[in-house]
Amino acid sequence: IFFPKRCLCNMEPQNLTRISEFLLLGLSEDPELQPLLFGMFMSMYLVTIAGNLLIILAVISNPHMHTPMYFFLSNLSLADIGFTSSTVPKVLMNIHSHQRDISYAGCLIQLAFLYLFGYLDSLLLMVMACDRFVAICHPLHYPVIMNPRLCGVLVLVSIFISFFDSQLHCIMVSQLMFCTDVEIPSFFCDSPQLFSFACSDTSTNTILIYLVGAIFGGVPISGILFSYTRIVPSILRVPSSGGKSKAFVICGSHLSVVCLFYGTAAGVYLSSAVSHPVRMGAVASVMFTVVTPMLNPFIYSLRNTDIKRALQRLLSRMS
Numbered sequence: 469i470f471f472p473k474r475c476l477c478n479m480e481p482q483n484l485t486r487i488s489e490f491l492l493l494g495l496s497e498d499p500e501l502q503p504l505l506f507g508m509f510m511s512m513y514l515v516t517i518a519g520n521l522l523i524i525l526a527v528i529s530n531p532h533m534h535t536p537m538y539f540f541l542s543n544l545s546l547a548d549i550g551f552t553s554s555t556v557p558k559v560l561m562n563i564h565s566h567q568r569d570i571s572y573a574g575c576l577i578q579l580a581f582l583y584l585f586g587y588l589d590s591l592l593l594m595v596m597a598c599d600r601f602v603a604i605c606h607p608l609h610y611p612v613i614m615n616p617r618l619c620g621v622l623v624l625v626s627i628f629i630s631f632f633d634s635q636l637h638c639i640m641v642s643q644l645m646f647c648t649d650v651e652i653p654s655f656f657c658d659s660p661q662l663f664s665f666a667c668s669d670t671s672t673n674t675i676l677i678y679l680v681g682a683i684f685g686g687v688p689i690s691g692i693l694f695s696y697t698r699i700v701p702s703i704l705r706v707p708s709s710g711g712k713s714k715a716f717v718i719c720g721s722h723l724s725v726v727c728l729f730y731g732t733a734a735g736v737y738l739s740s741a742v743s744h745p746v747r748m749g750a751v752a753s754v755m756f757t758v759v760t761p762m763l764n765p766f767i768y769s770l771r772n773t774d775i776k777r778a779l780q781r782l783l784s785r786m787s
Contacts, residue, residue, distance in 0.1 A: 488571060489571050490651075491570075491651045492559075492568050492569070492656065493653050509556055512556075512758050512762050513556045516552050516758070516761050517553075523542060523768065524546060527539070528542070529778070529782055532774070533775075536614040537603070539619055543592055543623050544589065548585075550584070551586055551588075552758055554578055555582065555655065558655075576657075579637060579641060580637070582657075583637050584630050587630040587633045588627060590688045590729070591626035591629060592626060593729065594689075595623075596722055600695065600719055604703060604719075633680070637659050644668060644670065645667050646662075654753055655754075656757065660737065692726055721770075728767075729756075732755040736752045
């Protein structure tokens, strides 16, 4: 990618070379903290991979869990693995090698996978809310409506839309011109941060990226809110206490994951629009990209008896 020799910044025009890499400052530059950070990221990454893989294997190995709800849950676990894998391996590599650089191409690739799996998470959460809406509000028609073909189509459409969203962000970032020595105050590449370091005029791109975020983020949130405005009254009308408790457990796990995902996402992306301490933004990024995918398997399995039994059978077979 070639850049003009001069760009307009808040400083005097200066000669530019071709941008070949960025610097990721990470959580801390203190050498004494690097082993602690490496152990923290490594342990959380291994727990995330193991937990989500166990959910996927439990769903696949148990025929009683071949239902739409667990089909979407296994796809959510797969998306969580991809989401955390788009950032953490690079963090571990940089800490281990005592380097902080990431190539320009590597930054775009990381950005593409981050938005691909991140938005796929968001869409799958909406699909899971719609699945619960049909199961609770229209139980007699549930097997007909949520048939295997429709479930497969919903996942494929979610993947296609997520890919489209990730490519939009990559295209917008690839059009930017950067000054030399770009230092990103985080441990991964992200669109809002890259816009703030561009030398070219980014007002149009900034408006466009927030418009895209509002559209692509507003649709899943609206779908989830609409589903639960119908689900909660239907649960309250269930005559048996056992049916109510089971419905509240399933919906409560899903709502916990929704609040955790969108709450940490708001902390990351709203901090880029307002005055915010750099380190606090980095901590919010850890919560969003690492902690949330790690906690999802525990949230879904702690109070779900079906998943507990499937995991027990799976672990007994493995042992």
